[in-house]
Amino acid sequence: MEKILQVNDLHISFDIHAGEVQAVRGVTFDLYKGETLAIVGESGSGKSVTSKALMRLLPTPPSRIKQGEILFEGKDLTKLSEKEMQSIRGAKISMIFQDPMTSLNPTMTIGKQIMEAILKHQKLSKDEARKRAIELLQLVGIKNAELRMKQYPHQFSGGMRQRVVIAIALACNPKILIADEPTTALDVTIQAQILELMKDIQKKLGMSIIFITHDLGVVANMADRVAVMYAGKIVEIGTVDEIFYNPKHPYTWGLLASMPSLDHKDTELYSIPGSPPDLLNPPKGDAFAPRNPYALKIDYELEPPMFQVSDTHYAATWLLHEMAPKVEPPAIVRERMERFADIVARKGGKPRG
Amino acid sequence: MARYTFQRFVYMVITLFIIATLTFFLMKLLPGSPLQNQEKLTPEQKALILKEYGLDKPVPVQYIQYLGNLLKGDLGVSFQYDNRPVTELISDRIGPSAQLGFQAIVFGTIVGLILGIVAAIRHNHWEDYTATVIAVLGASIPSFVLGGFLQYFIAVKLQWLPVAFWEGFKYTILPTLALSVGVIASIARFMRTEMLEVLSSDYILTARAKGISQAGVIMKHAIRNSLIPVITILGPMTVNLMTGTLVIEKLFAVPGLGEQFVRSIELNDYPVIMGTTLFYSALLILAVFIVDVLYGVVDPRIRLAGGKK
Numbered sequence: 001m002e003k004i005l006q007v008n009d010l011h012i013s014f015d016i017h018a019g020e021v022q023a024v025r026g027v028t029f030d031l032y033k034g035e036t037l038a039i040v041g042e043s044g045s046g047k048s049v050t051s052k053a054l055m056r057l058l059p060t061p062p063s064r065i066k067q068g069e070i071l072f073e074g075k076d077l078t079k080l081s082e083k084e085m086q087s088i089r090g091a092k093i094s095m096i097f098q099d100p101m102t103s104l105n106p107t108m109t110i111g112k113q114i115m116e117a118i119l120k121h122q123k124l125s126k127d128e129a130r131k132r133a134i135e136l137l138q139l140v141g142i143k144n145a146e147l148r149m150k151q152y153p154h155q156f157s158g159g160m161r162q163r164v165v166i167a168i169a170l171a172c173n174p175k176i177l178i179a180d181e182p183t184t185a186l187d188v189t190i191q192a193q194i195l196e197l198m199k200d201i202q203k204k205l206g207m208s209i210i211f212i213t214h215d216l217g218v219v220a221n222m223a224d225r226v227a228v229m230y231a232g233k234i235v236e237i238g239t240v241d242e243i244f245y246n247p248k249h250p251y252t253w254g255l256l257a258s259m260p261s262l263d264h265k266d267t268e269l270y271s272i273p274g275s276p277p278d279l280l281n282p283p284k285g286d287a288f289a290p291r292n293p294y295a296l297k298i299d300y301e302l303e304p305p306m307f308q309v310s311d312t313h314y315a316a317t318w319l320l321h322e323m324a325p326k327v328e329p330p331a332i333v334r335e336r337m338e339r340f341a342d343i344v345a346r347k348g349g350k351p352r353g
Numbered sequence: 354m355a356r357y358t359f360q361r362f363v364y365m366v367i368t369l370f371i372i373a374t375l376t377f378f379l380m381k382l383l384p385g386s387p388l389q390n391q392e393k394l395t396p397e398q399k400a401l402i403l404k405e406y407g408l409d410k411p412v413p414v415q416y417i418q419y420l421g422n423l424l425k426g427d428l429g430v431s432f433q434y435d436n437r438p439v440t441e442l443i444s445d446r447i448g449p450s451a452q453l454g455f456q457a458i459v460f461g462t463i464v465g466l467i468l469g470i471v472a473a474i475r476h477n478h479w480e481d482y483t484a485t486v487i488a489v490l491g492a493s494i495p496s497f498v499l500g501g502f503l504q505y506f507i508a509v510k511l512q513w514l515p516v517a518f519w520e521g522f523k524y525t526i527l528p529t530l531a532l533s534v535g536v537i538a539s540i541a542r543f544m545r546t547e548m549l550e551v552l553s554s555d556y557i558l559t560a561r562a563k564g565i566s567q568a569g570v571i572m573k574h575a576i577r578n579s580l581i582p583v584i585t586i587l588g589p590m591t592v593n594l595m596t597g598t599l600v601i602e603k604l605f606a607v608p609g610l611g612e613q614f615v616r617s618i619e620l621n622d623y624p625v626i627m628g629t630t631l632f633y634s635a636l637l638i639l640a641v642f643i644v645d646v647l648y649g650v651v652d653p654r655i656r657l658a659g660g661k662k
């Protein structure tokens with residue numbers, strides 16, 4: 001499969017009064033053409049910082065790309081000027097954000113907000129841009145598009161606004177769509193509609209999606225591959241099947257175990273004990289070790305490298321070392337793994353990247 | 354929008370009516386009479402004069418007459434200035450006051466907005482610190498102190514501009530500056546806060562994610578949204594400016610409304626006091642009305658919500 005984006009050893013820090021917050025500490029992944037890569041992880045693990053860095057949307061200062069490269073169409077995005085980045089943003093790479101209630105300008109009509117993106121990147125007349133904007137609204141399932149063009153965000157419901165946001169992101173047929181928790185702020189039925197819409201559009205337009213979420217249920221439904229982030233690093237990456245049926249990292253086990261389950265109606269929700277490390281002073285060794293019931297002595301000394309599990313599956317845990325004791329995931333995780341088999345079966349087979 | 358504007362207009366008329374009523378009864382409660390310093394008049398003469406001005410009738414009757422005249426645009430005649438109509442007295446004096454106020458608000462708003470915007474864009478840089486210092490100074494120095502300074506340094510020492518009086522545009526510059534500093538300070542401070550807030554909002558990020566340049570984001574998205582709350586302070590600021598003009602007019606010997614107002618209070622010249630108060634209030638309410646309408650123009654949420662009701 002063709003790689004559309006390569007991120008190599010990306011380090012991002014924030015310089016604040018108290019010191020240097022090392023928010024992203026060596027992230028490496030590839031994005032393939034037409035696939036959906038989900039990035040999951042607890043709050044503060046660096047998902048948003050990573051995705052904003054891809055579009056160079058982080059304010060500098062306080063943020064700074066310390067090291068690493070982001071390769072896209074033969075260019076390293078970390079080295080481009082602001083001007084060059086502007087011609088990529090919204091044209092080649094688009095982004096949609098979490099809260100549709102605040103991500104549209106309240107004093108500008110929907111039509112203008114969509115046309116703005118079109119006119120910025122395409123040599124079209126105003127009339128042609130208007131036509132294109134109406135098409136986009138129809139594409140994202142908004143009825144009465146011509147009338148809706150003249151309306152303001154407050155005249156739309158949350159789900160409808162997120163559709164508008166998606167229309168803006170699609171304005172120039174981007175190669176990559178980054179969605180940072182696009183459905184977290186919506187209620188469940190609307191959430192399902194938006195996810196369907198995104199899948200549908202991906203099928204039509206063939207772009208790659210980076211999908212950031214807390215919700216592993218959504219991941220199972222949407223993604224081809226999954227990257228699990230912890231404390232500014234990817235600790236495990238693989239296809240959906242690999243991550244859900246054969247997870248290797250104890251942190252991934254924890255995430256799977258702490259998923260709320262709809263059908264089981266568990267009264268008590270498991271949560272990973274402890275809290276993520278302070279990124280002002282990241283610990284030596286494996287950052288997850290203090291919260292890891294399977295931690296080995298070496299975890300406190302030396303950071304684990306990425307061990308290869310299969311062609312597509314890697315995990316950074318010393319448990320995969322040949323000299324490590326053999327450990328099975330806990331019972332609750334094995335139970336969950338079976339449940340996901342159902343979800344993925346329902347979703348139907350889809351070629352994997 | 355028409356509906357919203359009409360609604361605001363009705364509010365304006367109701368407020369005006371209440372103020373007219375209050376002014377009338379407050380005036381009746383004031384101690385003293387317009388004839389109290391006229392010892393040469395006999396009681397009969399006084400009674401005759403009172404009768405002529407309608408002051409012998411019961412208060413409710415006077416009130417009805419007063420309202421009736423008001424509707425016709427008749428504010429009565431002055432007791433002191435040779436029976437001249439109050440409207441004429443006001444229109445004679447309004448020119449300089451209005452010019453001063455207008456110049457100060459326009460100049461102050463423009464400079465204040467620019468300062469605020471620059472401060473926000475260059476947040477935590479020297480431009481920001483400079484603007485903040487100007488705003489704090491401007492807010493804490495009373496306009497008459499500043500007026501005095503300007504007179505001393507610019508007019509007396511440097512002799513660039515005249516010290517006082519009202520004989521052409523040159524004469525308006527110093528009092529306008531003195532008056533506008535307060536406006537600059539509040540607008541700049543407010544605009545800076547609002548811009549910073551707006552610049553950190555999600556829709557600005559959305560706009561940047563579209564590939565819009567920093568300048569485009571500021572011009573097309575940030576300024577308009579920051580203006581909405583700033584418009585609200587224009588109302589109270591107009592009040593400040595009006596009271597400020599009273600002092601500044603005195604300081605720079607400007608033949609305006611303020612100076613005449615103060616004199617009529619000293620002389621219990623009821624019609625002039627009432628007329629001028631009403632006039633000031635009407636201006637103020639008009640200012641609030643304009644602010645409300647502007648609010649609707651800038652913010653579709655208000656305009657459209659008002660229309661639906």
Ligand SMILES: Nc1ncnc2c1ncn2[C@@H]1O[C@H](COP(=O)(O)OP(=O)(O)OP(=O)(O)O)[C@@H](O)[C@H]1O
Pocket residue numbers: 014016021023041042043044045046047048049050062214279
């Ligand atoms: N402007 C900033 N200044 C300092 N630290 C920051 C800043 N922005 C983010 N960080 C830090 O970077 C780390 C990663 O934040 P990020 O927003 O990427 O988390 P996330 O994985 O997206 O979490 P969530 O699921 O809550 O959205 C956090 O520890 C956060 O404190």
Ligand SMILES: [Mg+2]
Pocket residue numbers: 047048049180
């Ligand atoms: Mg986030």
